[in-house]
Amino acid sequence: MTTGGTGRAQVREAANQDRFAAETARFRRELLAHCYRMVGSAHDAEDLVQETYLRAWRSYAGFEGRASIRSWLYKIATNVCLTALEPRRIRVLPSGLAGPYDGPNRPASPVAPGEVSWLEPLPDRWIAPAADDPAAVVVARESLRLALIASLQHLPARQRAILILRDVLAFSAAEAAEVLGTSVAAVKSGLQRARARLDELEPEPEELLEPTDQRSRALLDGYITAFQRSDAGVLEQVLRTDATLEATPFREWQAGRMKCIHMLDAYVLGTPGDWRMIATTANGQPAAVVYHRDADGALLANGVVVLAPTATGVSRVIAFHDPALVAMFGFPDVLAE
Numbered sequence: 062m063t064t065g066g067t068g069r070a071q072v073r074e075a076a077n078q079d080r081f082a083a084e085t086a087r088f089r090r091e092l093l094a095h096c097y098r099m100v101g102s103a104h105d106a107e108d109l110v111q112e113t114y115l116r117a118w119r120s121y122a123g124f125e126g127r128a129s130i131r132s133w134l135y136k137i138a139t140n141v142c143l144t145a146l147e148p149r150r151i152r153v154l155p156s157g158l159a160g161p162y163d164g165p166n167r168p169a170s171p172v173a174p175g176e177v178s179w180l181e182p183l184p185d186r187w188i189a190p191a192a193d194d195p196a197a198v199v200v201a202r203e204s205l206r207l208a209l210i211a212s213l214q215h216l217p218a219r220q221r222a223i224l225i226l227r228d229v230l231a232f233s234a235a236e237a238a239e240v241l242g243t244s245v246a247a248v249k250s251g252l253q254r255a256r257a258r259l260d261e262l263e264p265e266p267e268e269l270l271e272p273t274d275q276r277s278r279a280l281l282d283g284y285i286t287a288f289q290r291s292d293a294g295v296l297e298q299v300l301r302t303d304a305t306l307e308a309t310p311f312r313e314w315q316a317g318r319m320k321c322i323h324m325l326d327a328y329v330l331g332t333p334g335d336w337r338m339i340a341t342t343a344n345g346q347p348a349a350v351v352y353h354r355d356a357d358g359a360l361l362a363n364g365v366v367v368l369a370p371t372a373t374g375v376s377r378v379i380a381f382h383d384p385a386l387v388a389m390f391g392f393p394d395v396l397a398e
Contacts (some may be wrong), residue, residue: 283298347368352363361396
């Protein structure tokens with residue numbers, strides 16, 4: 062009897078797991094994007110989605126369809142993120158720490174590890190919606206632009222959650238209140254404050270070209286060519302006159318095309334063949350994984366660079382000098398010749 066009862070319980074457990082997977086698996090990509098918007102780190106977002114599904118499975122038996130499965134998962138994910146954010150510093154880019162460097166061009170010193178929590182790029186392949194839904198593709202890209210993600214990190218965590226739920230995910234005020242366990246009035250006032258703060262941080266969001274736009278790809282190709290050929294002249298055709306250049310883990314950043322080019326030409330480009338880049342996309346923007354040749358001639362993972370392409374050239378270059386990002390984007394640590 063005991064053996065038979067155990068067997069039936071195992072069958073029921075397996076059936077529940079299959080049903081849970083069937084009902085929830087399709088939301089994993091959008092939940093990953095949601096967690097990334099909340100915390101600004103692709104690695105952390107992965108962990109938080111795992112925690113979301115673990116908590117959801119533990120409480121699945123008591124769910125019983127009292128709400129939509131999607132809103133239920135978002136409630137769990139949002140609260141997982143809010144808990145994770147409580148003891149942490151916000152994640153920033155160098156431009157979020159101070160104004161551009163105005164002194165003579167020189168190599169910047171890296172910030173000591175742990176001193177600052179840096180924003181991370183997000184591979185598009187992790188969260189790409191179905192290609193047969195063009196509107197969803199555009200919305201996903203616009204809501205994951207690096208400039209917006211960086212601005213979101215400066216909002217208090219609950220305001221950040223309210224703004225994402227209402228303005229990105231189009232939840233109603235009542236739905237957002239249910240997710241956050243608060244009142245509709247609190248959601249409305251929080252949204253008003255979040256929008257006002259976001260307008261201060263990014264008063265006029267740029268109109269970026271889609272990464273599939275031929276002009277966007279040409280700008281990325283030009284940037285890659287400049288590095289691989291060690292040709293600063295090519296950068297004059299790529300960067301806008303008001304372009305900015307920043308790189309983690311360095312605190313200082315440059316503003317203005319000529320300052321950016323001088324910095325790169327004097328201290329970064331090196332000799333032809335020192336750099337190799339492979340085109341990809343991140344945060345709905347053209348990007349490249351970056352390799353640098355070491356003293357033994359091997360091309361080693363260096364990080365990822367993300368461009369902000371506009372109709373008049375690249376307005377912003379953000380380089381993330383973190384070799385671990387290359388593997389996260391699906392590329393090897395050492396590039397074969």
